[in-house]
Structure formats: structure tokens, C-alpha cells
Amino acid sequence: MQVNIKKIAEMAGVSVSTVSKIMNNYNDVSEKTKQRVLEIIEQTGYSPSNSAKTLATKKSNLIGVIFAGELNVEITHPFFVEVLNSFKKQMGVLGYDLIFFSNEKFVSGGDYFSRCVHFHVDGCVIISGEKMEPAIRDLDMSSIPCIGVDLELKGKKSGYVMSDNYQIASKVVEHLYLLGHRELGFIGSTGDSDISNQREAGYIKAIESFGLSLNTDWFIHGDDFFEPSGYAAMRRLIEQGSLPKAVFAASDLLALGAIRALKEHGLRVPEDIAVVGCDDIEACKYTTPTLTTIRQNKERLGVLAAHMLFDLINNQSEGGSFVVEPALIVRESCGSGLRG
Template sequence: MNNKTIAKMAGVSLSTVSKIINNYSDVSEETRNRVLEIMRKTGYTPAPSLKKSNLIVVIFAGKQNVDFTHPFFNAVLNSFKKQIGSLGYDLLFLTNTKTDGEENDYLLRCLSYQVAGCVIISGQEIEPSIDALDQSDIPCLGVDIKLTGKNSGYIMSDNYKLTSKVVEHFYLMGYRDLGYIGSSTSSNISNIRESGYRDAMDALGLTIHPEWFVNGTDFFEQSGYHAMKKILQAEKLPRAIFAASDLIAIGAMRAIEEHNLKVPEDIAIIGCDDIEACKYTKPTLTTMRQNKEKLGVLSALMLYDLINNQASTSSFVVEPELVVRNSCGNQNGSYGVYSS
């Protein structure tokens, strides 16, 4: 299989195929799509002798994706952008919206642009086409999403250990009646955090009350607000809640306040991510810090090594850190005595 064969199958000239591979603009969209579709179906990858661009594709993966409005991933991406830019690369963002209702084919689009590599940021309901990109020859680096391809790697916080630290802190502060607010059950990160939270509670012999474990629709405030409203309908209320993101925690705090209860006097809250807003909530939000700047820099360096064949498939897990503020116990971190 070569460019000439693809040209014959598509009924176009060899120069047209070359233009499409090298992302020239003077080719109609219809012709471009027809040629790329044939390449996809035949599994044809352009010859490695073709010059790659200096473009790094950024993909917010998932049918319900996390995007620029999310302060955690926005901070990671800013750090990534600075580091990858200093290494001589530019960023290209691919949308995940198809007007014809068809699923994205990220691999074909990346082949079209002859990208140097991809950074894939986790969302919810990860699209099957992400797997095809991961398993291709294009170097890919996942952020909060495990990639397994021969030219892929990933980086994430230790989401399982993270929740053990939360339960440990609650326990040391005297809280025993614990609840959890997660994102959608389609979110792998939220599911890992809930699993770790439940296992840590089991290890300490704490009772799990199903009515205090509620999943929302995403990692944003409104989801946390409505999930907390549901928990507040229970006959007995939890004394502490872990939220799978700071934005969920902020929404939950608003629901608690509307219920004429106080944080942490009535219900303590711990969030996750340590976004800037945590310092300005009332009370300030205790949270599990994920080092956003480190995640961004490491992502860029790891992807650079994959692109330049300086590393095989690689993965790295960043240690989370508890940041104690006022929404859970005393700000100085002194441990209290349990009271129901």
C-alpha cells in the first residue's frame, strides 16, 4: 500500500493525495474526506519519510467533555503550553462536535495535519475513536486517562490514594458519618475516587450509607448543588462529605447554606484539585491538591521524549497533597474528638 494505490482507489491524482497528507488547503472538503476515509479503512499510514509538522494536537476527550472553563485542566494546559512552546512546538485544538451526528475520527484528522504528537485530556464517556488514535503510530500523552498504545504514555494524580488521605483526615478529625458526591458514573476518575473512598471506609470499619453517596452529571457547581440537595433529603444527614472536585464542593456548600446548615459545624466538606477559588469560599475549602503546574510540565516533557524516541511507553503518577483550610475542622490541623 502506498500513496499511488490510495490515489487510484479514490480516483484522484497522486499530487492530490500528497496535498491532503501534507494538509494543503487547495483541496475540496469532499475529496479530502473521501481520501482520508479510504486511508482509515485500509489502515494506511503515510510513509515515515514525509516531514512532520511542529504541531501538537490537544483533545478534550469524551462525549461530555471537560473544556477550557474547567479551572483545573485550564491550569494544567497553561503549564503544558509554556513548556511545549519552549521546546519549539505549537498547539492545535480539535473539536469533538460533529454537525452530521457522526463520531469524530481523531486519527484521520491527525494524519491530515501530520501532527508531531497529541495530548489527550480526560473527559466523560470517552469516545471509541480515542482508542484508535492511542493505538496508532502517533505519539500520544494522556492526562488523567490511561493510554496503552506502543507510542503512548500517561500522567495522572494517584486518585485511589488521594481518597484514602481524605478518609484518614476525616477520621482523625472525629468524623464517622461520611458521604461522597461524584461526577457521572461514566467518569473513570470519579469512579476510581469513589472506589478508593469506600475501600478506605471499609478498612476503618465505617458504615457506608448508600443515601449519602450521590453522583451528579459532571464536575461543575450545579452538579454538586443538586447532588447535595438530594443528600439533604435523607432522614439522617452525614457529618462530612468528600466531593470529587472543588467545583462540586462549592455547589454542595451552597446547598448546605440554603438548608440553614453551616460548614463545617453541621457538615464538613473536602474538595479535590485546589483551584484558586478554594481560598475565597466562605469558609475556605479544605481540598486535595493536585500539582497542576507539575502535571503540565511533566506532560510536555514526556510527550517530547515520546516524539523524539527518547522514551518508550511511559507513565507517571503524581502524589496528591492535603491542604487544610476551614471547611473541615481547625485550620491548624489539630485533631478533634468524635461527636455525633
């Protein structure tokens, strides 16, 4: 069934002009009528051609927050919560409030665009997850300004911020090499994760640039970036019977899971095997041993995302990307000095 504004008016039992007033956020329509029309618009997935105009001219000062992917990160995730707090604070300074979208009903062919039109958001920040649903790409290609965090967006009104994942991997290999480690392994997330794949590709490139041998048997992948996946991945690595001298985990939580598995098998960190994580979450300072990791500048990522989205909303930029430089944080899990 082809849905247009006339069909929406017929289904709601109102005039076309009433539907138009509701879509353009006029106040001279009863709340009951407004809700009935908006429900029909949502149910039918109707996307009027003037929706971009509506969003541009009737600003709500609302920013949509979307945790993307079929395997989306939790709002309590220690890395993203710091980025989001920084983003929220800066958007508040710029005069905006946040509204969080649930993705549960959109995993199977859902439509974020219609939801954004429904709530008249001025723009969206999209937090990277795993197994990206098509609705995210549709929103990226729409007229609604969007900024991705750890997620490359390509739309004309989109941009993204992330850390330099290739530099992250290069810093890890250089550090391990200078400590005397030559047999290097890797624990990553699922193969659907662009971030994990970038870190792995950078790791391989850095290993090869130092002229080291690459043993793919020491490259293990979990189901996500969380501690249980790191634990399971390290157990599989141990069960193979041959261990590298050092392992780089694509997240701190994966690294902490790997250390737990090593301890259960009577292996010492870093004496038997060194471990490096990525993110520098708060827990890294308090583990035993404390975790050597790569610090992503979470505050800077959040502030950049806020300013980029603000500029997109106000037509002061045409999208783009910022890649933030990471920093190596040396703690106990790699040891110190050259190893024999």
C-alpha cells in the same frame, strides 16, 4: 467501498504520484489540488499505510489538543486550564505549537486519526472527559504518539499522567478521621467517569481500613464534576433526611455546589457537616468558608505530559505512566480539632 490511494487519485482527477506527494507534504503541488485531495481523504476516512512514516519523517512541530468524551470538559475548566497552560509553556520550550481539535463532529463515529494525518501533527495530548467516544480509543491504538491527562491510555505509542486518586481518597479519610468524623459521605460524578470511580473506590477502601461503617445511602452521584451537579447531589442527600458528619466531593466544583445547597437549607459548614473537595482550584481560597481540599500538582502534570510526549515523538521512550503525589490543603470547611 474499498478506498485506496488509486481510488483517491481517481476521485480527485489526479495521478497516484500526486496523491503520494500530497500525503508526504511535497511542495511541488498546487494549493488548489492539494486541498481537493485532502478533502477527499478526510471525507472517505482514508488512512494510508505509510501515514506513520509520513508523520515520523515530515515533522510539523504541531501538537494536537483533544478534549475527549461526549461530555468533554471546557477549555476554561479551572483544573485543566492550569495543566494545559503548563503543558503549552513546556512544549513551546521544546519547539512545538498547539492545534485544538473540535470533537463535536466526532461524537458519532468520528475519526481523530484521519484529522491528525490531515494536519500532520507530531503527537497529541488528550484531556479526560466523560463517556469516551470510540474515536479516542482508536487514536490511542494508532501509530500517533499520545499522552492522556487524567486518562489511562494503553497504546504502544501512548502514555498518561494523573494524580494518585487512591492516595487522594486515603488522605481525605485520614484527615476526617483525625478530626473525629465517623459518618462519611461522598459526592461523585457520573458512573462513566474513571477518575470519580477511582476516588470513590479509594474512599471506600480507606473507610473500611479504619474499621468505620459504610452507609451507601450517603454516596450520591451527579452528572459531571461541575457546581450544579454538586448542588443537586447535596439536595438529594438532604432530602433523604439523614446526613453524614462529613462529605468528600470528587472535585472542588462539586464541593462548592454542595456547600451552596447546605447553606440554602440553613445548615452550617463545618459545624453541621464538614466538606472536602479535590483539585485546589483558585476559588477555594475565597469561598465562605474556605475549602479544605486535595491539591493536585497541576504544573507538574503539565510539564510531565510535555516531556513524555516529546520522548514518544522522538522515539526516546516506549510510553508509560506517571502518577503524581497529591497534598492535603487544610482550610475552614472541615473545622479543626476533635468533634464530640
